[in-house]
Amino acid sequence: MILDLDRFVREGEPRWQELDAVLTRMEKHPYAAVGVAELERLHALYQRTSADLLRVRGLHSEARLRQYLESLVSRGYTAIHGVTQRKKVSWFGWFLRDFPRAVRRQAAALALAMALFWGGSAVGAGLLVMMYEERETLFPFAGLATKPSERVKRETVERSKVVAEQTGRFSAHLIQNNTRVAIFTFALGMTYGVGPTVLLFSNGVYLGAVAMDYVKDGQTVFLLGWLLPHGVIELPAIILAGQAAFLLTGALLPRGRRAPVGERLRAVFPDTLAIMGGVAVMLVWAGLVEAFFSQYHEPVVPYAVKIGFGVLELGGLVAFLQMAGRDGE
Amino acid sequence: MASDGLEIRTPEGVPFSIPLAGAGARMMALFIDLLAILAILTTGLSVFRAFERLAPDVIGGIITLAYFGVSTAYGIVLEIWWNGQTLGKRLFGLRVMDRGARPARPAQFLIRNLLRPVDSLPALYLLGAASCWLTRHRQRLGDLAAGTVVVRTGVSVRADWSQLGREKYNSLREHPALAARLRQRTGPELAGLALDAVLRREELTPEARVAVFGILAERLRGLVEFPAEAVEALSDEQYVRRAVEVLYSTSR
Numbered sequence: 380m381i382l383d384l385d386r387f388v389r390e391g392e393p394r395w396q397e398l399d400a401v402l403t404r405m406e407k408h409p410y411a412a413v414g415v416a417e418l419e420r421l422h423a424l425y426q427r428t429s430a431d432l433l434r435v436r437g438l439h440s441e442a443r444l445r446q447y448l449e450s451l452v453s454r455g456y457t458a459i460h461g462v463t464q465r466k467k468v469s470w471f472g473w474f475l476r477d478f479p480r481a482v483r484r485q486a487a488a489l490a491l492a493m494a495l496f497w498g499g500s501a502v503g504a505g506l507l508v509m510m511y512e513e514r515e516t517l518f519p520f521a522g523l524a525t526k527p528s529e530r531v532k533r534e535t536v537e538r539s540k541v542v543a544e545q546t547g548r549f550s551a552h553l554i555q556n557n558t559r560v561a562i563f564t565f566a567l568g569m570t571y572g573v574g575p576t577v578l579l580f581s582n583g584v585y586l587g588a589v590a591m592d593y594v595k596d597g598q599t600v601f602l603l604g605w606l607l608p609h610g611v612i613e614l615p616a617i618i619l620a621g622q623a624a625f626l627l628t629g630a631l632l633p634r635g636r637r638a639p640v641g642e643r644l645r646a647v648f649p650d651t652l653a654i655m656g657g658v659a660v661m662l663v664w665a666g667l668v669e670a671f672f673s674q675y676h677e678p679v680v681p682y683a684v685k686i687g688f689g690v691l692e693l694g695g696l697v698a699f700l701q702m703a704g705r706d707g708e
Numbered sequence: 709m710a711s712d713g714l715e716i717r718t719p720e721g722v723p724f725s726i727p728l729a730g731a732g733a734r735m736m737a738l739f740i741d742l743l744a745i746l747a748i749l750t751t752g753l754s755v756f757r758a759f760e761r762l763a764p765d766v767i768g769g770i771i772t773l774a775y776f777g778v779s780t781a782y783g784i785v786l787e788i789w790w791n792g793q794t795l796g797k798r799l800f801g802l803r804v805m806d807r808g809a810r811p812a813r814p815a816q817f818l819i820r821n822l823l824r825p826v827d828s829l830p831a832l833y834l835l836g837a838a839s840c841w842l843t844r845h846r847q848r849l850g851d852l853a854a855g856t857v858v859v860r861t862g863v864s865v866r867a868d869w870s871q872l873g874r875e876k877y878n879s880l881r882e883h884p885a886l887a888a889r890l891r892q893r894t895g896p897e898l899a900g901l902a903l904d905a906v907l908r909r910e911e912l913t914p915e916a917r918v919a920v921f922g923i924l925a926e927r928l929r930g931l932v933e934f935p936a937e938a939v940e941a942l943s944d945e946q947y948v949r950r951a952v953e954v955l956y957s958t959s960r
Binding site for chain 2: 384430432433438449456457545546549551555558559563566567600627641644645648649651652
């Protein structure tokens with residue numbers, strides 16, 4: 380051992396303690412402004428301690444001292460090289476500009492999600508037509524096994540009364556359930572696309588089968604009046620969550636790119652977060668509409684009004700996603 | 709396979725390592741966080757229940773949303789607010805940080821928390837645990853996507869060498885060449901163990917103390933043979949204390 384450890388520790392200890400105190404203060408208040416003088420002092424202490432660490436690194440028996448200095452240097456490195464500036468977020472700007480831009484920018488992932496969902500719907504509708512006699516085998520819930528006309532009768536006579544007493548609770552349930560499904564769909568993007576593919580396609584199959592069941596039983600108007608007001612927002616929201624999921628999947632797959640997977644994932648962060656934020660807003664709206672509007676049928680609310688409202692919403696959504704945020708794009 | 713630390717080299721060329729959090733500590737922190745969520749919900753629920761008679765439907769809706777909101781937002785909000793820590797992580801000295809040892813950004817906290825559902829598949833965070841075990845930096849899928857790691861926070865606690873209880877006379881120092889050989893031949897693990905034993909000797913039972921110092925003295929004596937006059941009449945514990953003093957200090 381060439382180093383006089385006693386002297387080394389005696390001389391180094393005051394600056395190590397000072398560095399520890401500065402770092403502790405900064406860690407307690409990570410977003411607080413730091414003065415120039417304090418930053419300069421921090422940098423000087425950090426550099427001296429880094430040099431001290433280099434001196435003891437080679438010493439065989441000084442594992443504890445090395446660990447102590449390493450912890451100081453690592454904390455100093457984090458404080459100096461990290462940026463913990465709190466940015467002001469413009470929520471309106473984000474929703475009106477970033478969200479629709481991200482949806483448009485990632486058109487391929489959107490097309491894939493839409494193809495899977497609507498493809499599944501077509502398959503579900505086709506299967507129902509082909510297997511109409513054994514239609515109940517297609518439905519995931521026993522409640523769907525009864526004839527749509529019977530359900531319509533029950534819905535229009537009894538359900539409006541029950542729902543009217545529980546609209547708040549029902550709306551909250553729908554919002555949280557749909558948002559949970561959207562987050563889950565998004566998270567499944569990390570399964571290399573298997574999860575969102577299965578989820579979007581299977582949900583499409585169920586929707587197609589149920590819709591065709593109503594159509595074949597002569598309940599098309601009821602179906603449109605029931606589904607359109609909330610469905611034109613809710614279903615696109617789930618498809619958009621699928622779009623965000625496929626962005627993750629796309630980043631996971633190398634596809635000839637040299638950038639490491641972490642870098643590729645970070646590159647899609649802004650768009651995935653912008654889309655998922657928009658999805659959350661859409662699902663809150665859909666939940667409110669479903670609880671306070673969709674569940675009321677004729678004669679309380681005429682079907683024409685409900686269908687018209689749904690068509691207007693759909694037009695508004697398409698126009699918003701197509702047109703919003705075009706300035707300076 | 710997972711490593712123990714996140715190896716970083718500063719722009720000044722100084723290499724250092726930040727210890728990564730183990731699976732046990734992370735699970736315990738998660739358990740504490742679940743308890744915290746439960747406590748928040750229970751407290752909030754009792755407040756809302758008091759008003760439920762006034763507007764049962766509205767309060768019922770608020771409760772439903774509160775359950776979902778608190779359980780989803782807990783991790784995101786606290787990690788942003790406390791710079792990578794939740795209550796559980798604070799208690800267990802853990803912190804989420806960027807893979808490059810810088811503080812993580814809010815977007816990274818968002819992503820790692822939004823991807824929690826896939827880590828919890830098929831149950832009890834099995835997929836996340838498997839990912840932690842298989843990846844180099846013990847990252848669950850959410851961490852991989854967000855480019856974050858969970859580290860043990862820097863506990864800058866230096867061993868207190870003043871506790872060595874230095875004796876005025878150390879017979880081993882009378883033989884500087886042999887003392888230098890002892891320092892050269894003693895590995896960091898043995899030196900650390902001997903130091904620990906000396907610093908924590910009062911915590912040991914008398915039997916354990918005799919046994920521990922017996923083993924350490926035997927190992928240290930096997931490395932260098934000092935002349936008989938330097939070590940005669942020294943107990944095992946006295947020998948280890950003098951050897952530790954030689955190992956951890958060079959001043960005479």
